[in-house]
Amino acid sequence: MAEMVCLIASRGKLGLNLYIKDEPSTRAQEPNIASLYSPPMALYVEVVSAHVLKPMDRQGSASTFVEVTFDYVRFRTAIKVRDRYPVWNEWFYFNVWGPSSLCNLDIKAFVYHVHSSSKRSNTLLGKVKISGTKCRHLHGDKVTYPLEKPTVLSYVQGDLSLKVYTIDNPSMGITTPAPLMDGVILHNQSSRPHHFALQYLKKITNNFSEERLIGQGGSGVVYKGVVQNGDIIAVKKILPSFMPGEQKQFENEISHLTMLDHSNIVRVVGYCYEVKKELIEYDGRNVFADMEEKLVCFEYLPNGSLDNYISVQMNRLDLIGAHVIILSRGSARV
Numbered sequence: 001m002a003e004m005v006c007l008i009a010s011r012g013k014l015g016l017n018l019y020i021k022d023e024p025s026t027r028a029q030e031p032n033i034a035s036l037y038s039p040p041m042a043l044y045v046e047v048v049s050a051h052v053l054k055p056m057d058r059q060g061s062a063s064t065f066v067e068v069t070f071d072y073v074r075f076r077t078a079i080k081v082r083d084r085y086p087v088w089n090e091w092f093y094f095n096v097w098g099p100s101s102l103c104n105l106d107i108k109a110f111v112y113h114v115h116s117s118s119k120r121s122n123t124l125l126g127k128v129k130i131s132g133t134k135c136r137h138l139h140g141d142k143v144t145y146p147l148e149k150p151t152v153l154s155y156v157q158g159d160l161s162l163k164v165y166t167i168d169n170p171s172m173g174i175t176t177p178a179p180l181m182d183g184v185i186l187h188n189q190s191s192r193p194h195h196f197a198l199q200y201l202k203k204i205t206n207n208f209s210e211e212r213l214i215g216q217g218g219s220g221v222v223y224k225g226v227v228q229n230g231d232i233i234a235v236k237k238i239l240p241s242f243m244p245g246e247q248k249q250f251e252n253e254i255s256h257l258t259m260l261d262h263s264n265i266v267r268v269v270g271y272c273y274e275v276k277k278e279l280i281e282y283d284g285r286n287v288f289a290d291m292e293e294k295l296v297c298f299e300y301l302p303n304g305s306l307d308n309y310i311s312v313q314m315n316r317l318d319l320i321g322a323h324v325i326i327l328s329r330g331s332a333r334v
Contacts, residue, residue, distance in 0.1 A: 041096035043070065043135065045107060046163035047077050048142055049087040053158040054125050056113045057082070064125065065251075066160070067110045070094045071101070072277040072288075078193060079114055079255040084158075090195045096166065102132040109160060111147060114251060124150040128160050140165040193258050194270045198293050201225065201272055205235055224300065233269055234301075238294040250294050257296070270297040 047066045056062040061082040068075045073094060080086035096102050107130040112122040126147025144161045204225035205212045214222040214234060225235045238250060250273070257268045272295040277288045 040098055040168065041102065042167040043094040043096045043102070043107075044091055044140075044163075044165050044167070045070070045094070045109075046091040046140075047088045047109065048161040048163060049085070049089075050111060050160050051085055051144075051158055053084045053086075053111065054113075054156070055084065056123065056125075057116070062125070063114045063116075063255075065112055065114065067112065068092050069108045069110075071096075071105050074275040075195065076273045077195065078258055078271065079251055081255060081259070091163075092195065093197050099136070102135060102166070105132045106130060107132070107135065107164065109162060111158075111160060114255075126150060126156045126158065126160075128162065130162075130164060135164055135166055138164040138166075193254075193268045193297075196270045196272050196295075196297060198272050198274045198295070201235055201295055201297070204233075208235075208237060220296075225297070232300040232302075234298040236296045236298065238296070240292070247292075254296065266301065267299045268296060269299055271295060272297075 045068050047068065050064065050066070053062045053064060059082060062084055063079055063081045064083070064086055065079045066077045066088065068077075071094065075092040077088045077090045080088070109128040109130075111125045111127070113125055114122055127150060128145040128147065130145075140163050142161050142163050144159050146159045147156050149156045202208065204227055205223040208221075208223050212223045212225070214224050216222065219241075220236045220238045223235045223237065225233045227233065254268075254271055254273075260268070272293060274293045275290050276293075278291045279286050280289050281287075282289070
């Protein structure tokens with residue numbers, strides 16, 4: 001690229017005239033600016049299953065989830081209720097800023113038991129630690145790791161199966177889970193809800209833009225997510241709240257929604273729970289704070305809200321007529 005610059009000084013001001021002539025031979029050598037900010041590596045961790053976990057309730061079972069951490073980023077699986085042999089098959093994606101960064105970091109997976117009482121905190125059953133230097137030699141094969149003791153004096157039981165692999169020079173900052181791209185999650189009614197990365201949900205909702213807004217309530221805002229193959233899902237973004245027990249409430253919501261399986265109940269197709277460290281100013285100094293993002297993905301119903309059809313004001317029906325609509329559609333069946 002050849003440039004000719006003419007500077008003109010007048011009354012203390014500087015004028016700039018810039019003339020540019022493109023030269024393909026040199027233009028092709030310019031660096032791709034976008035590539036300077038994209039990670040050179042991608043790390044994938046799939047939480048497959050756990051086996052023979054320590055019994056924690058009166059029924060001799062456990063309700064568990066797995067938290068995976070890498071480079072100050074945390075992801076969580078769904079909660080498996082009363083299952084000492086839980087199966088998740090949930091994958092998580094991490095940015096890696098070079099081989100040296102990978103070698104200096106570890107993947108940590110923590111298995112927690114969720115107590116039925118909201119007054120009790122989650123109990124750590126065990127953990128798995130994988131050195132970053134070993135990740136380059138893992139190629140996505142399932143490996144079963146015995147759980148390590150949370151503390152020296154604690155008792156541990158069971159193991160955790162994981163799949164770990166890395167990709168050099170990913171073409172995108174985030175890749176899309178194959179089941180969703182193929183429509184399996186949306187069209188297969190028996191498919192289990194999947195974890196989706198926040199970056200992916202931003203992409204399909206156009207960064208949660210107003211034109212994708214479907215509705216909102218006291219606890220969250222719902223957006224239309226358009227998948228690459230044309231399918232549509234509803235993405236509910238939970239609003240931040242400083243009320244006590246917020247995290248427990250979200251965990252219970254996901255746990256109960258994933259257990260529902262009925263033709264007259266909107267199906268959950270996925271969720272997102274991400275915690276990232278961000279530098280914020282607090283009390284006159286910079287500190288790292290946990291920034292949580294919680295989202296739930298549902299199948300999309302294009303005909304609007306049910307209250308639009310049974311509303312007495314909009315349809316000029318009495319209460320008896322409104323109940324007839326509900327019963328005739330089978331919505332009251334359980």
